[in-house]
Amino acid sequence: MFDFLEGYDLLGAFWATVQLTVYSAIGSLIWGTLLAGMRVGPVPLMRTFGTAYVNFVRNIPLTVIILFSSLGLNQTLGVKLGGGEDFDTINFRLAVLGLIVYTSAFVCEALRSGINTVPLGQAEAARALGLNFGQVLQLIVLPQAFRAAVNPLANVLIALTKNTTVAAVIGVAEASLLMNEMIENEAQLVLIGAVFAFGFVCLTLPTGVLMGLLGKKVAVKR
């Protein structure tokens, strides 16, 4: 029944999806945290930048961002992100960059919702002890914000996993690109769809369950 799978590197394609997800997740977490820091920080210019960035990026389709990194950055400006002449590597990295640019806006907002659960008085008490802004953020606000943000961040991670399929538009050989190829060559359309759907569920379902448990475990009692 699953003969049509023969000759296709299904695992390899999903492995590429996992890699896209992991690299983009790490990058977005870092950049999104910095953005959140800017948005709640005391420097007006940074606040404006953070707010503008999030509102701008959130309202652009991901496809446009990924295409821009390929057409705009790579083909027009010659940005190669250290990929040399290997197009697969360059495209993979460009896709990760695009995914980070996009996803970090959502990480920022998830974190900000977490930050809003931390009572203002605690930050004030920390300032009153003599901690500076960076210390207040790092020691008091963010640890509690991350804990409260585990569930919204899980949603962002699940969305990111699915969004990696957009990397196909610039030819990154991840799962959905292989699916398109198989749909063109094979007859079992519904089955192919089901196999790929199942593959994605295998990736996202455990993410949701594990992060749900983690969220409960680390929750701050108030």
Added chain:
Amino acid sequence: MTDVTVAKEDAAPVGDLVVLKDVNKHFGALHVLQDIDLTIARGEVVVVIGPSGSGKSTLCRTINRLETIDSGSITIDGKPLPDEGKELARLRADVGMVFQSFNLFAHKTILENVTLGQVKVRKADKKVAEEKARALLDRVGVGAQADKYPAQLSGGQQQRVAIARALAMEPKVMLFDEPTSALDPEMINEVLEVMQQLARDGMTMIVVTHEMGFARSAANRVVFMADGRIVEEAAPEQFFSNPRSDRAKDFLSKILHH
């Protein structure tokens, strides 16, 4: 201002520790602090009293610069309040603050709450900080709770931890902003007792509170505020039994009759 010369027997005020001169502060159109002149001597305990919205919290918060002022000057131990940066952080460490809502760090244990400032601001060794924290927690009577989290403690216990957290910085002056207002009645005394002991030990204290018992037994002076101004200053006995201003009479009759 200085017509009030009450000296508590065991306090030994040498010089002025906190001096506010001609301080003004606005929130938009609202003039919250109007020409505030206030001098607090070393070792003195001053109770600030007045109707809600009169600017008592704002006054406290300007003293460690959680709020900036529009004009006038504030000096602590002879030094004007620094604007920003390291200097300001050092000043804040010298001014302990206790809030109405405790504001303990919810994700840290009681012990960590009391060591954090010592380690991160005073750069104390962790072991030394923990020893000091335990001693302070014992002193305020919550030593047995050191490894719990704030949410596991009663309000009175949390507020005593908050006092220990501030004391751990070895502040020159302690500010209390309605420290017992959020507490159930049966817990008020355990907090007041800690504050009374602190006053006896010679700590300089500015206390916003309506607890007249505390004012009578621990304060050198009562400062009455209304509409952003200091309307009256007097020794506690004198203020409570014989207020001079109409505002104070009116206010006292209200808090006495409910």
